[in-house]
Amino acid sequence: MLRQYELVERVKEYDPDADEAMLNRAYVYTVQKHGTQTRASGDPYFSHPVEVAGLMTDLKLDQETIATALLHDTVEDTLATIDDIEANFGPDVARLVDGVTKLSKIEQMPENERAAENLRKFLLAMSEDIRVLLVKLGDRLHNMRTLHFIKNPEKRQRIARETMDIYAPLAERVGMYEYMREMQLLAFEQLEPEAYRLIMDRLQALRAQDGGQVDAIALKIKQALAEAGLKVEVSGREKHPYSIWRKMAERHVSFEQVTDIMAFRVVTEDEADCYRALGVLHTTWQFLPGRFKDYISTPKTNGYRSLHTSLMYENSMRVEVQIRTRAMHRLNEFGLAAHWAYKQGERPDGQVGWLRDLIEIVDASHDAEELLEHTRMAIYQDRIFAFTPKGALFQLPKGATPVDFAFAVHTALGAATVGARINGRHVPLRTPLANGDVVEIIKGAEAEPQLAWLGFVVTGKARAAIRRAVRLRERAEVADMGKKLFADISARVPARIGKKAIGLAVERLGLEEEEDLYYAIGAHQIEDRAVMEALVPGCTEGIPDAPGWGQTSVSIRGLTPGVGYTLATCCHPIPGDRIVGTRRSGERIEVHAIDCHELASGLDSDWIDLSWGPRAAGAVGRLRVTLYDRPGTLAEMAGICAQNLTNVKVLAQIQQDHPFTTYELELEVQDLAHLTRVLSALRASDAVAQAERI
Structure with missing residues (x-):
């Protein structure tokens, strides 16, 4: 655990003007408030917020974010209030702490509602200040690192599933791939322990047999690029274990059949060198068609920029290569956190346009199940690119249709959709879009979203808007x-x-x-x-x-005066129907229409011949x-x-x-x-x- 002076020194290293007194107060406050509380590991509880603050210093975040990390559990787990936080640390820190804190009453809700309400509150707070998300991701990452100390296996599974479904995709959506990969690996270990052990054992065996092959390939790539006059750094690694398992599951193949287990990263001096390096690699080794992606000219929605290609190396070995600049690499690993400029207070709003879609989903979702379903759709990321006729670019999930595209452009356009043209050709609205399609939406003045669209739309935003309409x-x-x-x-x-x-x-x-x-x-x-x-x-x-006032009064001939009866709910006889009564010992007489199916099926009772009386109305x-x-x-x-x-x-x-x-x-x-x-x-x-x- 970081000591108080160590934490302050870390912040002062990248922000010499940071308020040292405020950071010291926050450290002491969290230690005092959490007091003798302990975690499942037996460590003092305050070690957790201190470690989360340490993660925030790794990202070089501003002093308000560090203080928030230190204080983020005080309102939930101690007697401290948001007013106390504001009085001691100012309105900005209080607002951030409130955004991260879970309301105590949410903890008593059923599991799905609790998760949905947490997510709703979280998304709304996050839309106001992205630092809420950065602290929350740090909080979840540290909790996952200590998850194995929790003795209850069901609780471990629940936390791991929530991490895999919500927090890892959110980390990806803001470009924090290091956080995403570690969260996925730790959750994978809990959710699929046998598969986790199998893949880890296979990777260890592969390393033992490798004989330095990864380093040898990295050296060959660096030599080929150096001969072309390019100064680069090249590193090689195995694919992420969870990524390998997902590929095995999607393709229904064994570990041995996954051919591109090794991946290499080329880091260049500038953007032009990225494309020069790509040309050298494609002329030195055979390029695999369909496996090239240019995320430099067309970045992902989270700001990720890189060139991806796959090569056929010697002995028919497939290797994946990513090419990027140093600046791109830092952004790609830490995303929005790398963008945050603590001195200028600049907020990377352009990087989080997708947050607006999430907030629309919060507003449109009818209940907890819907909110979780639509949000998961919105944050998972397996994307294709499509264009408006004027050239505006939109990223959508694979399988997206023109209706999804219309709602991505604007909710009002989606609601007014009556038809679509893809690349100038009229198509049904359920047609899946392909990379590079130009989509023109045809509007109708009286058009409204149709329930049938729910059968083919794939984006959370479209589903939420259609259901609401x-x-x-x-x-x-x-x-x-x-x-x-x-x-x-x-x-x-x-x-x-x-x-x-x-x-x-x-x-x-x-x-x-x-x-x-x-x-x-x-x-x-x-x-x-x-x-x-x-x-x-x-x-x-x-x-x-x-x-007309909710009850009826009828008279029936054939009943002994004073004998009670009820009109059968199976056939609902009304005056004018031919009727018969059925009687069981100790029960009221039940009046049926003569053609009631209950009579035809043979009731075990006596039948009484009845007819409607003069007041039967x-x-x-x-x-x-x-x-x-x-x-x-x-x-x-x-x-x-x-x-x-x-x-x-x-x-x-x-x-x-x-x-x-x-x-x-x-x-x-x-x-x-x-x-x-x-x-x-x-x-x-x-x-x-x-x-x-x-």
Whole structure:
């Protein structure tokens, strides 16, 4: 563990003007606050924030970031508060600490919700100041280095999975490849222990048999480039163990069949020498077609710049070579951290444009599962490049479609998409894009995102935006239906209903606005009687429950006076149906329609011949209605129900198969003739593909 003076000296080496007193106070504060707390390893707890601060000094970050690293666990794990931090270290450090700190109540949430809420808070804080991410990545890296001390294997697996799914990809997205590789290796060891041991043993055996081959190849590459007048540094290494395992899994091959296990790095003086070195290597050894990538002229979204090529070396050995300048190399290993200029306070905003997409995803995601799904899509990086007709470049995941491209350009463009041209040719919207495609999006004035797009889009941003638009559209249709039903409800109260009465009703029902009332009625979240009482308090007193108010009153012939009965929920008989009663010992008589499938399957009970009495009026009828999947059809169905003076008690979407959506409805009707009129009106509508009684 770094001593106090050692930490301060490290900062002063690259920032002589750093506030030494503030750093000393932060060190002492974290030691005092964490006191006798210990980690799973048995070490004092304060050793962790001190080590994280040491990682930040390796990146040469500013004094506020170092102080944040020292203090990042004090609010979560001690009695310190954000106000205390601000009073002692200023608003900037307090804001950064707050961004890194997990809220204690999140820890009591279910695992997926906890992870999603942490991620939501983290992304929002990160968008305001990227230093939050840098400290968090340092925190996670040190926790992974000490993960083996945790005795509970399930907890180790959970932390390793979270690291592999979220933190390693985030490290890659900001170009911190050293952090990414170490996190992946440590998580790999926990998640796939057998595969980890196998690959590590094979790599060790390979080193033993190598006989200095890596050094020999590196020397040959350096000699070839020196003969061409290039001054370079060349180093060789084995591929990352997790990278080898992933390649084995993706290609379904054994370790021996992975041919490009060795990789070499060529570091040049300037950018022009990178391309000269590439030409020398391609003329000295055979170049493998399809394996060349130019990330210098077209950098990755995280700012990564390098030339990648694969060569066929002697004895048919494949080797990968990366060519870059010294400046590129530092940026490629430490990404945004290497960009951070502590003296000028410059922020590398151009490097984190993808953060805006993540924040849009946070806003659009409906629940924890969605947020995690969309964020994972957004941060994993296996990219292709595509262009707008004007030459603007966009990077997208492999498999991305024109719809993904449109949402990447702008959310509004994605929402208005009706068609696309790739390289001047009209294509279906589900067509996967290839590297270098020129994509032209065709817009429509009345266009809206379609639910069917979720079947082929691959970016988190597109999926989040589509789901949000579909939810809003469905809500609007349900609210439109509720508005028509509200007209029927308000006609039953003994007063003329105006805007003032509606506003007061909304307030009495604990809703936010008038649209919420209509949605609650349309979604059957509130009973008619409650709406009437909210509109005119006291208007339902002394009025018996009647059709249209949620209950029914019917008379049936053939029952012994005083004997209880229920209307069967399997067939929902209504006045006008032929009916029969079934009776089991000790139970109420159950009234069924004569053609009920439950009767046909042979109930173990006595049958009683019944018929409807003179007061038989009012019951629940059930319909299955298939609508065309276009705007306004749900509202039209609601309008038909309202016009025929029936109240929708329950509405449930049971199937969606573009271009159709099927619903099941429970309607309050007077009798069979009433239900038949409703059914006939629905079948006559252009909005309805099919309607039948259940």
